[in-house]
Amino acid sequence: DIVMTQSPLSLPVTPGEPASISCRSSQSLLHSNGYNYLTWYLQKPGQSPQLLISLGSDRASGVPDRFSGSGSGTDFTLKISRVEAEDVGVFYCMQALQTPPYSFGQGTKLEIK
Amino acid sequence: EVQLVESGGGLVKPGGSLRLSCAASGFTFSIYSMIWVRQAPGKGLEWVSFISSSSSYISYADSVKGRFTISRDNAKKSLYLQMSSLRAEDTAVYYCARVDSVLSSIDPWGQGTLVTVSS
Numbered sequence: 001d002i003v004m005t006q007s008p009l010s011l012p013v014t015p016g017e018p019a020s021i022s023c024r025s026s027q028s029l030l031h032s033n034g035y036n037y038l039t040w041y042l043q044k045p046g047q048s049p050q051l052l053i054s055l056g057s058d059r060a061s062g063v064p065d066r067f068s069g070s071g072s073g074t075d076f077t078l079k080i081s082r083v084e085a086e087d088v089g090v091f092y093c094m095q096a097l098q099t100p101p102y103s104f105g106q107g108t109k110l111e112i113k
Numbered sequence: 114e115v116q117l118v119e120s121g122g123g124l125v126k127p128g129g130s131l132r133l134s135c136a137a138s139g140f141t142f143s144i145y146s147m148i149w150v151r152q153a154p155g156k157g158l159e160w161v162s163f164i165s166s167s168s169s170y171i172s173y174a175d176s177v178k179g180r181f182t183i184s185r186d187n188a189k190k191s192l193y194l195q196m197s198s199l200r201a202e203d204t205a206v207y208y209c210a211r212v213d214s215v216l217s218s219i220d221p222w223g224q225g226t227l228v229t230v231s232s
Contacts, residue, residue, distance in 0.1 A: 039219070041158075048224055049222050050222070054216040058216070094158075096218060101174060102160040104157060107157045
């Protein structure tokens, strides 16, 4: 099974400042079709997870463009260009190449300083 | 609006059983694979089970294999999770979610239903 590792696990950020979360997979998530099967989710406090980015870099409908995904193979990054108060929550990466099983990272908790 | 609504959670004693349901609306349920994901209190996300659109392929996490059974009724647009031989470590919020095979993503997720296993 593919193991997903996120860092940092806690991320205090000042509003308006950028933020970056790293996600590494134990195996390459690059498919022969050229897409990276890596997905990002945000779970806001008291809510269920919501899709942010699929296929490594495709923002889901309605997701603000301050969120961007990048990377390939085994190393991926989620960047927030300017953090807003509504971005508070836990971010998860998930591999979608060899499913099932679906494996998630441990989660990165973003909090406002 | 695409919506998933779970029900059936509650307090159950160790060794007991519980059946969770997930009602789907706003999309053609019969053509989508579905999954269950759980989240223990204060913990991360753990995939539990997968079922293909026609129920021809089913898979379970090792932690629940032999104890949980996933099923669906496409006519009723409903997904189920029969849980038996429940343990304290099964205590979690259980989410049902739709699998988007094109984008290889899980979206949307239901609001979740809490299962508490305690004597």
